[in-house]
Amino acid sequence: MSDATTVGNDTGDIEAGETLMEIDHVSKYFSSGSGFLSGFFGSPDVKAVDDVSFEIKKGETIAVVGESGCGKSTLARTVLQLLRPTAGSVRYKGQDLTELSDKEIRPLRQNMQMIFQDPQSSLNPRMKIGQIVEEPMKAHGLYDSEGRTERAKVLLNKVGLDPSHYNRYPHEFSGGQRQRVNLARALSTDPDLIMCDEPVSALDVSIQAQVLNTMQELQDEFGVTYLFISHDLSVVRYIADRVAVMYLGQIAELANKEELFENPKHPYTEALLDAIPVPDPRATNARGTLEGDVPSPINPPSGCRFRTRCPKVIQPGALGKEPTDLPDEVQAARLQSYELEPAVWQDTLAFTRAVNRRSFVLDEGESDQTEISLPPEEVRTRLESLFFKNGWPEGEVERTINAAIDSLSNGEWEDAATLLSNTFEENSICAIEQPTYTVAPERGDIHVVNCHLHR
């Protein structure tokens, strides 16, 4: 590119729609300990990103959504090699970035730019916005001084700012305008990829729409690819082409936007979509609220990460198919087939979780439930009215529940929780095997659903 004022995508060595980046089994662990003692004794790792694979295609907007702490920002930083992955590889146009040194990556960085959430703190308050926009070009030795100024003015105009404001300081602009300055800066080196980490979360709704529209116009004009990190599914539905839903360091579901929103397969995606308040008072919103909090990434649940909160955990031994290549421990677990009525299994699961969380009381008069002592029959009657409205489970399940009732009647909640959890939760296929499946998409070309319901 010779002319500083042409802001178009130049080096068309790959076409729109072809793979720009390949993220292959990438993991990023952080050490949770600090100080030299933890070096001696070893400390557990925080598995912020664990075995994530996907592709970024040129010219698309791929969104990564998830709750706070699910690892979406870490993933994005790992993709850009701002954090070096613990394992796996990231290929940019076929070149493995994880094998390059920092010095070797540096020239490649002009193709990968960033926009952050807080438009205030990502702009240097002592620099004029013109200088801010020129900075990346300077760092990469692009154009001469005049060329840079000229290009900065062109870009300011493109993002919807007045080029005559070149000499103003960031504090003279509103939040939405500052985010536009960020956009202009990111575009200055003519990148292939812009990583946007919650770019509109700090903005008011009306300003959000302005910035999102500008981002789309810029993409149409320059063919730039966005890796869009967000927690807001409404924004994602507006801007993204493909969406990856992350939960606790892993991708739960990945599909084209329409497919994901209209035909969600993973119980976590369903729960997320159910949870958003719809701006329509006449919408009939049957919400299946998720219970509990996201577990700690230091010691994530075995098998499927979502199983501790999933409303659709598969009961032990209840898989329809008989694959012969299952590991031994899975086969062993499969022998304990309960074949409960679905409703009764749901009740059993709800009861197990309620004991774990101690979310109910057996004796109204006593605030500390670990100090009660009640006859088992009374406990059973109370549980029947609280949880088992669809009938009492039979056989082996009943024996386990009776043993738990004995513990509860003596106030031994811990024992009861361990017994129930080991019997019902840990024996499920969801706890034993990590799911990785793809299903045939109804819309679009890819649908990854990491859930055992879709094996």
Place this chain on the structure above:
Amino acid sequence: MTDEPILTVENLKTQFFTEQGVVRAVDGISFDVYPGEIVGLVGESGAGKSVATSSVMRLVDNPGEIVGGEITYKNKTLVGFERAGDELVPRDEMLTNEEMRTQVRGNEIAIIFQDPMESLNPVYTIGHQLKEFILLNRELDKKAAREEAITMLREVGIPEPEERFDDYPHEFSGGMRQRVLIAMALACQPELIIADEPTTALDVTVEGQILELVKELQEEYGTSFLWVTHDMGVVAEICDRVNVMYLGEIVEQATVDELFYETQHPYTNALLNSIPRPDQTIEELVPIKGVMPEAINPPSGCRFHTRCPDAREVCTEIEPTYSEITTYDGWPHNASCLKHEDVGYDVSEPIENEARKGTEGTEVVQ
């Protein structure tokens, strides 16, 4: 509408006296809350929502001051003025600061703030803070207060409440902390809870949990809520009636269904059109152009005329009256827009403002 409102706010004015001039943060707003109702207060940041709620609680700090209006809670006068010579002075029956503290805050009106970390003291345990609050506001002994605190924690869905009682705020997640604040607000059985963006800092799934919790608790205790938010989704989901604020004024007030389906004010309309939807794919959002002007020097006439797509010449000159447009099911639908007045809007010329300019938001905040 047989009941009396429990909270009535009339023509409330709160101003901040700064070096640059007088900021008219809340400029003559009126609304009321009936028993068992969830009333929304919606608007962008800077609209004056939080100043309005702090005024109700009489928590406006220097350099801010309530300079006019009436706030009545049941039979108590929270704010009231009378004329003495040229000045407005507080009336005798207006509660003193001490009476506000002992009679109103906490046990009659409770408030939940946006940031749960800043509302909890990091050096005391959750249980201690909750217990202290109950001891102050209810006549219970220490043991009973502890039991009540544990019951409330369980009620709002804190797992293993007996053990979490002795944990510190930093050991709780954001959603859990917000639950603790809700427990605190409910523990004193107030009749009105002011919730100032209580779910804004939370993840959607946690927000969902909290909204469900509020609905359940409201059914159980019949508490009224004044719910401050900028999220129209939350409004649609839980509010019974809504007030839309723009630059210190309430521009529209209606029941939730009327507001969304029979929108009367161009600002409300623009706000609704600018939000991305989770339930449908929208090709192109229609943003509100420009930014909200400063409250220190609000535009003449209708305050929205600088950004309004329907603005005409007359809008820059005449200040619209906030008046009843229709009634629905016994509830008034109020709006302040010259479209609904007989002041020659129809024959006035459309004006050139930011909504009609090609570029967006190019003016500079000085």
